[in-house]
């Protein structure tokens with residue numbers, strides 16, 4: 001936010017439109033009322049700026065603004081939409097009602113043009129952006145959307161358009177340069193770009209988005225300081241610009257930014273749109289007057305109704321024609337948003353504001369139809385295009401992913417590894433936890449003897465070893481995986497790589513970390529507590545422990561792939577592990593478990609691991625009996641009494657690996673078909 005109190009200045013200037021490009025071309029087609037001085041060439045522009053400290057806005061223009069490239073003679077509509085409506089069912093108690101979120105919205109965006117979608121909270125801005133970008137989930141979407149004159153083909157549309165989400169979901173520990181470099185390796189095809197060309201493309205984007213100065217800073221987040229919010233937003237935009245999209249969607253790119261950073265972001269987007277002839281649609285909540293006037297055209301929405309669609313410079317005149325004159329000292333965008341907002345103060349003000357919004361929506365429909373009948377604007381009703389295929393769709397229709405699978409996999413492994421090894425909290429918690437627990441457990445059972453009392457201690461220590469391969473592996477893995485899954489969903493929406501490459505990379509990076517920390521733990525425990533320490537027994541125990549670690553990692557991946565809600569994951573995973581431990585073989589004898597629940601042991605990796613570890617430790621052992629009542633003289637007796645010899649050590653190890661394979665496979669299925677949003681395409 002501004003540190004100084006903003007000094008408002010409104011100035012009604014007779015000025016030429018500085019916007020140029022397709023916006024101008026369409027300005028005449030928007031057919032706005034032209035009362036008095038509001039002619040198209042000398043539009044009366046209300047310029048109210050809350051950021052210029054009282055100086056005329058022109059003083060803030062760059063001294064030598066580069067001349068905008070001349071608009072193409074016949075600007076091509078990159079995207080057209082007609083009669084777009086969206087309804088959702090809402091449930092209050094037992095009553096389900098239908099709510100119209102968008103009502104018959106029509107429009108188009110041309111190459112090189114930047115259009116802002118403006119409205120108060122809940123107006124339908126994001127819904128419209130999502131509908132146009134093919135990211136609507138649930139509800140009923142009707143109407144027609146054409147991309148380069150033909151229905152959208154999801155595959156090619158994903159590749160040729162880009163979407164920058166409101167939240168900048170990125171790997172927070174990578175630097176700006178690394179973020180763009182990995183994105184270039186994943187998104188740009190090796191068959192079209194050499195490594196040097198990809199690096200050059202990254203360098204160009206860094207330069208274009210003025211990010212060279214921070215290219216070696218980490219992205220960061222709310223917890224870890226990194227680049228500023230405006231810079232992070234520009235990195236998000238840069239990532240999407242790598243592929244030179246034809247169409248860019250930006251959801252609230254200025255939210256959370258101060259007015260200066262917001263202006264920088266909008267100016268850069270506009271510059272790139274002009275240079276690359278890219279069509280841009282951007283939702284924006286409350287733009288300053290200066291930002292408002294930067295856009296080529298604005299779509300004003302209220303309660304899902306179109307209130308205005310045309311150049312911002314002509315909006316003041318249009319609303320004045322309806323009897324809503326923007327006060328001289330007010331930011332027009334603020335004024336329009338106030339006009340379009342429901343006033344919930346009391347019943348009367350609510351009814352009045354509802355009537356005003358309906359009136360404005362109706363006026364715009366009438367205004368449009370007058371313009372259409374006068375031949376001033378093209379009828380936006382789209383001709384029937386059944387069977388038409390856009391020239392842009394055809395080459396991409398059967399498009400295979402950009403790079404070979406192994407390149408995607410390897411790039412993702414390297415990126416994950418870099419990100420994970422910089423995640424000191426995760427690494428330290430893994431290693432420190434293993435070290436600390438091995439010391440505590442080792443000394444708790446220090447130097448086990450071979451008497452009958454040591455039987456209980458051996459049963460206990462082996463169970464603790466098993467426990468240590470569950471919670472301490474599953475919870476941190478799940479936590480990191482859930483964050484990365486969201487990044488994957490964003491990147492997958494832009495068809496960046498295959499799900500299989502992502503999933504295989506996750507298994508490849510998480511497993512070694514679990515195994516190393518597991519090794520630290522088990523070596524410490526074996527040495528200090530003096531469990532049977534022959535090389536064969538130790539390596540078998542380590543092998544079993546490693547198998548259980550793999551099960552834990554794959555289980556975390558499965559849960560993380562199944563649940564959508566992070567909080568649910570942190571309840572479900574521990575609940576399942578607790579059941580494993582209850583039926584693991586130590587707390588209740590498996591042979592006496594009630595038959596209704598006895599089957600649980602067959603799907604319980606803790607039971608298999610514990611059984612294998614017990615057999616490995618106790619086979620061949622002899623115990624010295626003392627004067628106490630109960631006495632086991634051999635390890636085999638203990639295994640028999642505890643009913644832990646159902647499967648051999650190798651049988652248990654095999655069942656553990658089978659468990660891991662099932663979890664891993666299920667995780668993939670869930671990731672592919674459950675977590676993935678089901679977008680509605682029209």
Ligand SMILES: Nc1ncnc2c1ncn2[C@@H]1O[C@H](COP(=O)(O)OP(=O)(O)OP(=O)(O)O)[C@@H](O)[C@H]1O
Pocket residue numbers: 088089090101119120121122123124125126127128137138139285
């Ligand atoms: N799938 C849905 N189910 C229920 N309500 C929905 C759904 N999608 C959108 N809405 C409702 O439609 C309205 C418009 O939502 P949208 O997110 O498009 O608003 P917005 O203009 O982007 O608001 P904001 O600026 O606050 O993000 C909101 O009231 C929202 O709750």
